[in-house]
Amino acid sequence: MSGVARDQLRRVGVATLGRLPRVGQAFDRPRLEPLKTSGMRLYRWNRARLGSSGKPANLGQVPWDYVKANEDRIPFLGLREYWYPGLISKKLRHNESELVTLCGENLVFFRDETGRARALQGACPHRKALLSLGQVGAFRPGTITCRYHGLTLDGDGKCVAVLVDGPDSPAVGKVNARSYPTEEVGGVIWVYMGERTPRPVLDSIPHAREFLLADAVWVHTLKFPVNYLGTFDNNTDPAHASILHRTCPSFINQRLWDDVGVEELESGGLHVYLKGLTTPANPTQGKFGSEVDDIEWHLPNWTLVPAEAAPSPEPFVTWTVPQDIDTCVNWLFFPCNGSLLRRARWKAWFAASAAPFSLWPGSITMCVVAGDGAMLESQGVIPNWSTDHLIGTDRGVSRARRMLKDAYAQERAERRERQDSQKRARGDGRRAESRADPVPEAPVLESE
Numbered sequence: 001m002s003g004v005a006r007d008q009l010r011r012v013g014v015a016t017l018g019r020l021p022r023v024g025q026a027f028d029r030p031r032l033e034p035l036k037t038s039g040m041r042l043y044r045w046n047r048a049r050l051g052s053s054g055k056p057a058n059l060g061q062v063p064w065d066y067v068k069a070n071e072d073r074i075p076f077l078g079l080r081e082y083w084y085p086g087l088i089s090k091k092l093r094h095n096e097s098e099l100v101t102l103c104g105e106n107l108v109f110f111r112d113e114t115g116r117a118r119a120l121q122g123a124c125p126h127r128k129a130l131l132s133l134g135q136v137g138a139f140r141p142g143t144i145t146c147r148y149h150g151l152t153l154d155g156d157g158k159c160v161a162v163l164v165d166g167p168d169s170p171a172v173g174k175v176n177a178r179s180y181p182t183e184e185v186g187g188v189i190w191v192y193m194g195e196r197t198p199r200p201v202l203d204s205i206p207h208a209r210e211f212l213l214a215d216a217v218w219v220h221t222l223k224f225p226v227n228y229l230g231t232f233d234n235n236t237d238p239a240h241a242s243i244l245h246r247t248c249p250s251f252i253n254q255r256l257w258d259d260v261g262v263e264e265l266e267s268g269g270l271h272v273y274l275k276g277l278t279t280p281a282n283p284t285q286g287k288f289g290s291e292v293d294d295i296e297w298h299l300p301n302w303t304l305v306p307a308e309a310a311p312s313p314e315p316f317v318t319w320t321v322p323q324d325i326d327t328c329v330n331w332l333f334f335p336c337n338g339s340l341l342r343r344a345r346w347k348a349w350f351a352a353s354a355a356p357f358s359l360w361p362g363s364i365t366m367c368v369v370a371g372d373g374a375m376l377e378s379q380g381v382i383p384n385w386s387t388d389h390l391i392g393t394d395r396g397v398s399r400a401r402r403m404l405k406d407a408y409a410q411e412r413a414e415r416r417e418r419q420d421s422q423k424r425a426r427g428d429g430r431r432a433e434s435r436a437d438p439v440p441e442a443p444v445l446e447s448e
Contacts, residue, residue, distance in 0.1 A: 035256075036247040039359075039367070039370050043359065043369070046369060061380075067325070077104035078321075079300045082300040083191070083192050083198065084191055085331045089187050089189055090187070092111060094111050097134065101327075102191065104323075107120065111136075112155035120180070121179075124151055125151070142155060150163025150164045151171065156179050159177075185201045185208070186211070186213065186217045186333070196414075212333070215335075218333075219332065221331055223328075223330075224373055225377060226376045226381055228320050232320065233397045233400075234376065235302070236396040236397050236400040237396060238293065238396070244372070254292065255274065255293075258275060259277050260395050262396050270298075270403070272295050274293040299403060302319035302320070305317070314337060315335075318333075325382070332364070
């Protein structure tokens with residue numbers, strides 16, 4: 001810790017002297033530099049606009065040719081048959097709605113008459129206006145009414161009224177919006193994006209009870225202007241901490257190099273670990289002598305990090321959620337058990353560490369936002385896996401990529417099977433109708 005502070009003061013001093021007239025030339029010479037994080041430099045780069053000096057504008061361009069060529073093999077918008085953290089519970093109040101984008105889809109969250117969090121497709125089934133611009137409780141408590149023409153939906157997505165169409169609207173009971181299963185656990189509203197009938201959150205996610213049902217759970221979100229696939233690689237790569245976070249106090253004990261091992265877990269995830277061929281960098285640094293020497297990773301894309309890997313009271317979870325093709329959100333779950341004093345102390349540390357102005361070495365802002373965020377954005381919106389040259393420490397990355405592609409192939413096969421089954425069912429229904437006497441029906445919603 002003191003070494004980091006001394007190095008930063010020395011850099012500030014040398015930089016200051018280097019800018020002085022005449023004196024500056026004496027300090028402008030080649031010299032051997034210690035390997036360091038340079039967090040403030042990365043922070044400034046991260047905050048800079050695309051197209052500014054040192055930050056090319058083309059980093060913000062989506063490589064659509066690469067996406068089109070690989071969309072059958074790589075889920076650029078994420079896997080579907082999983083629970084995702086969608087919204088922090090306290091942000092969803094009664095009689096209000098929140099728009100959340102997940103896996104490339106806009107969802108609207110609101111609470112029904114019982115207070116249960118509900119999630120529907122974000123577009124009104126009438127003419128696709130955003131339901132999040134509508135009003136909750138205008139027709140009756142716990143319903144959401146589209147601001148455009150008053151089409152009103154309950155928590156299951158069923159149309160219960162169309163205000164502009166009067167009390168006898170034929171759309172009532174016939175028009176539906178897609179609803180998504182939701183659960184509130186650990187102060188978070190979870191949403192299931194797939195077609196299967198999901199098991200409960202606590203039964204679906206390994207270690208869920210450990211990091212969601214602790215005495216206290218502190219949740220923080222970070223938004224990155226990149227596709228989630230960049231963080232996908234980052235989450236399965238413990239070795240990068242030895243370089244990127246070299247002088248970050250949270251990782252100051254990280255050994256410079258080591259071999260990486262990978263084991264498949266019975267729960268379906270991966271155990272990625274350093275084999276211990278070298279010794280830690282600073283074995284006498286106490287709590288700030290932590291290192292990421294093993295992690296547990298699971299689909300769709302979350303990592304369990306041991307408490308020894310950073311200042312944290314318990315093992316914590318980092319979970320990356322795909323929003324759209326060019327954005328993702330990183331959720332951090334920090335559980336804490338123990339006395340009120342212990343919880344209060346760690347809560348204060350978390351709050352100070354995650355604040356946007358927390359630019360001290362070791363904070364979440366400097367280590368994750370500045371460090372990891374800059375590296376992710378510098379790779380472009382979507383990393384091109386076809387041009388990577390992976391090395392030995394990327395064994396976890398390589399194995400996780402294969403698992404992602406296999407899971408995506410299975411989801412696509414199931415989707416095709418459902419579509420074929422629905423087509424067969426519609427065909428059988430039409431043949432049955434052709435044998436029966438035709439019965440005229442009133443139109444539900446007129447269309448051209």
